[in-house]
Amino acid sequence: xxxxxxxxxxxxxxxPLPILRAKKTLTPMETGQILHIIATDPGSVKDFEAFxxxxxxxxxxxxxxxxKFHFLIKKA
Amino acid sequence: xxxxxLAIIATKGSLDWAYPPFILASTASALGYDTEIFFxxxxxQLLKKNLSLEVTPLGNPGxxxxxxxxxxxxxxxxxxxxxxxxxxxxxxxxxxDKGVASLEELRELCQEAEVxxxxxxxxxxxxxxxxxxxxxxxxxxxAARFFEFAGESDIxxxx
Numbered sequence: 001x002x003x004x005x006x007x008x009x010x011x012x013x014x015x016p017l018p019i020l021r022a023k024k025t026l027t028p029m030e031t032g033q034i035l036h037i038i039a040t041d042p043g044s045v046k047d048f049e050a051f052x053x054x055x056x057x058x059x060x061x062x063x064x065x066x067x068k069f070h071f072l073i074k075k076a
Numbered sequence: 077x078x079x080x081x082l083a084i085i086a087t088k089g090s091l092d093w094a095y096p097p098f099i100l101a102s103t104a105s106a107l108g109y110d111t112e113i114f115f116x117x118x119x120x121q122l123l124k125k126n127l128s129l130e131v132t133p134l135g136n137p138g139x140x141x142x143x144x145x146x147x148x149x150x151x152x153x154x155x156x157x158x159x160x161x162x163x164x165x166x167x168x169x170x171x172x173d174k175g176v177a178s179l180e181e182l183r184e185l186c187q188e189a190e191v192x193x194x195x196x197x198x199x200x201x202x203x204x205x206x207x208x209x210x211x212x213x214x215x216x217x218x219a220a221r222f223f224e225f226a227g228e229s230d231i232x233x234x235x
Binding site for chain 1: 099102107108
């Protein structure tokens with residue numbers, strides 16, 4: 001897993017909380033900074049893809065590891 | 077990319093009908109939509125400071141119940157005293173167990189995300205509601221005000 005500037009653990013939270021928390025965490029971050037999100041909600045995979053397309057914040061990585069989903073999002 | 081607009085009319089005041097407007101509005105907001113919810117009729121219940129919303133299987137044949145009760149439990153029995161409270165408690169517990177956000181939390185997230193919450197003035201007058209019972213940060217307006225935004229919206233939902 002590449003380096004990241006901030007981490008958000010959204011384990012145990014279901015739709016739409018992972019997206020909402022991500023948006024809240026990303027807002028004060030600087031352009032180019034990377035947010036690492038951990039989630040257990042299987043729906044979050046498609047949600048983050050849509051989030052990335054819609055908001056322009058690049059989804060750099062999306063994978064499943066150790067039963068959890070990991071995402072790397074770069075702030076636009 | 078021009079900002080999209082979402083307009084929602086919330087007309088229902090039970091627990092099951094309360095989730096869709098707040099979930100859709102908060103998610104849309106997270107995706108960059110400019111969002112406004114117009115609460116009218118029973119939707120005003122969703123703006124109360126103390127949310128005490130209930131849900132009942134009575135009249136809701138589509139509501140799933142534990143132990144397949146929705147298949148065999150007589151509808152008339154769901155009208156018995158205490159049934160509504162029990163069903164509401166069970167529903168809330170299920171939501172908590174599954175990590176679903178509470179309505180208060182979703183509503184707060186909406187306000188933080190600058191979703192505009194508008195209370196129908198006419199309904200407030202009609203049911204003699206006390207504005208002191210509602211949360212802060214809401215606007216009171218009529219249908220015409222809602223159309224100003226709804227007319228420009230990309231998505232308009234009636235809930």
